[in-house]
Amino acid sequence: VELVDADALAIAAARLDGKVVRTPLLPSDRLTDEFGVPVLLKAENLQHTGAFKVRGMFNAMLARAASDHPPSGVTTFSAGNAAAATAYAARALGIPATVCMPPGAVEAKVQAVKRYGGEIVFTDDLVGTCHRIADEQNFLALHPFDDPDVIAGQGTVGVELMADCAAPALILVPVGGGGLISGVAAAVRAVQPGRTTKVVGVEPTTANAMTHALAIGEAAAPPTKPVSIADGLAAPFAGPNTLAHVQANVDDVVTVDDLAIRDAWWSLMEATKLLVEPSAVVGLAALRTGVVPVPASGPIVLVISGGNAARTGIASVAAD
Amino acid sequence: VELVDADALAIAAARLDGKVVRTPLLPSDRLTDEFGVPVLLKAENLQHTGAFKVRGMFNAMLARAASDHPPSGVTTFSAGNAAAATAYAARALGIPATVCMPPGAVEAKVQAVKRYGGEIVFTDDLVGTCHRIADEQNFLALHPFDDPDVIAGQGTVGVELMADCAAPALILVPVGGGGLISGVAAAVRAVQPGRTTKVVGVEPTTANAMTHALAIGEAAAPPTKPVSIADGLAAPFAGPNTLAHVQANVDDVVTVDDLAIRDAWWSLMEATKLLVEPSAVVGLAALRTGVVPVPASGPIVLVISGGNAARTGIASVAAD
Numbered sequence A, B: 001v002e003l004v005d006a007d008a009l010a011i012a013a014a015r016l017d018g019k020v021v022r023t024p025l026l027p028s029d030r031l032t033d034e035f036g037v038p039v040l041l042k043a044e045n046l047q048h049t050g051a052f053k054v055r056g057m058f059n060a061m062l063a064r065a066a067s068d069h070p071p072s073g074v075t076t077f078s079a080g081n082a083a084a085a086t087a088y089a090a091r092a093l094g095i096p097a098t099v100c101m102p103p104g105a106v107e108a109k110v111q112a113v114k115r116y117g118g119e120i121v122f123t124d125d126l127v128g129t130c131h132r133i134a135d136e137q138n139f140l141a142l143h144p145f146d147d148p149d150v151i152a153g154q155g156t157v158g159v160e161l162m163a164d165c166a167a168p169a170l171i172l173v174p175v176g177g178g179g180l181i182s183g184v185a186a187a188v189r190a191v192q193p194g195r196t197t198k199v200v201g202v203e204p205t206t207a208n209a210m211t212h213a214l215a216i217g218e219a220a221a222p223p224t225k226p227v228s229i230a231d232g233l234a235a236p237f238a239g240p241n242t243l244a245h246v247q248a249n250v251d252d253v254v255t256v257d258d259l260a261i262r263d264a265w266w267s268l269m270e271a272t273k274l275l276v277e278p279s280a281v282v283g284l285a286a287l288r289t290g291v292v293p294v295p296a297s298g299p300i301v302l303v304i305s306g307g308n309a310a311r312t313g314i315a316s317v318a319a320d
Helices: A006-016 A029-035 A053-065 A081-093 A107-115 A126-137 A148-164 A179-191 A209-216 A240-249 A258-272 A278-289 A311-319 B006-016 B029-035 B053-065 B081-093 B107-115 B126-137 B148-164 B179-191 B209-216 B240-249 B258-272 B278-289 B311-319
Strands: A025-027 A039-043 A074-077 A097-101 A119-122 A170-174 A198-204 A252-256 A300-304 B025-027 B039-043 B074-077 B097-101 B119-122 B170-174 B198-204 B252-256 B300-304
Touching (some): A006 A053, A029 A258, A039 A148, A053 A081, A074 A126, A081 A097, A081 A107, A148 A179, A148 A240, A148 A300, A198 A278, A209 A240, A278 A300, B006 B148, B053 B081, B053 B179, B107 B119, B179 B198, B198 B278, B209 B252, B258 B278
Parallel strands (some): A039 A300, A097 A119, A198 A252, B170 B198, B170 B300, B198 B252
Antiparallel strands (some): B025 B039
């Protein structure tokens, strides 16, 4: 496996310039008061499609579109955010997208795919169906996280945040399949080979594909099917590419349980005035539960991965 | 009445540099698709204290603190956001704040004042109580909107957005007592004397102090007590300063009813991934109801005034 490097990140940043939102790195006075060090939020819920995913999927599709064999259509599998990102990028490139999603996908994510003209196939066999569609329709099967161009695209989150805050003490990144943290960590190491900034991933206890892959040393699926309130992090497995990036560049991957995620959900929204999905708050849950120690000084950056939350979920946590 | 000019705005911007958040001007692809022209959001819900108010109150208190008679304490009256802003600025300056709020104030706003160490007096006689406190305790009575330094501070919202988007076709601004729109319109006219950008204010139908003042030509209270789901806009009256600024610099002030505000509330949050209070969505309600025509081209800027929403209100609109 070849790791994403500074050149790949620069190419991705140039490709995506003007096509994705350069999201703000927002200070939170409330969270700064709570933890006693500056807390900053990389607000990818404010990204087009409401999640960081559009960076990686768009970068990969632009790369393929510029190749000798540009795709005539695209398919992927996803809890929803990668699906919406794929539909968004496909619309921009003028090609069709058919995406595979689990039957219980969050309605906001289903609507997002439809908004951008994507076709949805609901299936429990996400990977098999995706490959079948690719074969039958001669579409590009784009992996939602385990692809170097996808990782490089997600890495522009890290490129931007390191430009806006030169020396964070700690960056906390939600982990599903690991594309986001692979890209962010690559971007941090590219500008900071001395590793003064810690990059730590956070997974749900019950959707811990990366922790499992790290423990056994290979990207095999965990024995039980991942499920979590953080639906966007319930990837069925990590990939060889993302595992290698995490092994090389990430300081730690920790887990938080669904109760801690739910507790952090409303309070992050209330404190930061950002509408977010549960996957986006695992970093705050990790600080609150103490599974990641608060650094003695220097800013903490929380990567807020997305905002495509179930309306019923928001109603429920707001009513608590 | 002397109008806030470019010099006053520049002084306010310099005073507030580093003390307030330079909030992002965010593109919304969803609202852009809906209206067919670019829609941008000036996200003051992401401001310290969760609302634009800290700009004006902080600027005025910094101006008084630098005078020959710096205040030993400060009081104001407010539905909550100006109160929290006053408490925040007073804490920064090391002086006490006692604020007057209506008995039914939104709990999030009450908590915000307490978080920053402010004392609250709940009263229906907001102005009288404020003046009594000022007399008894020898505190500065700071008007929450009808003060040139407050207007200049709020004007930094306009200074920033005109720096980030040179030629909006239309800027929609929520109107309570009129401090925000007075400052924003002054900033627009300072850089654009040719008035190519329209600045339009939006009030609740049932809390229309500025519309009333414009109609009778003086800053007298409307005959009925203002009340609205947009609690932050229920100012009891406009002021001579804000009326004069609106007469001089604002193109129109329109009204939207509470049903239209409530309809716009969840959908703005869902589309933009910002947690906002009802006062912040009146601009979107004005476009949706057609009371403000969508310009043929050029960006629309919605000033998102704040995010201190009642938790029960969010639960209610999310559950609809």
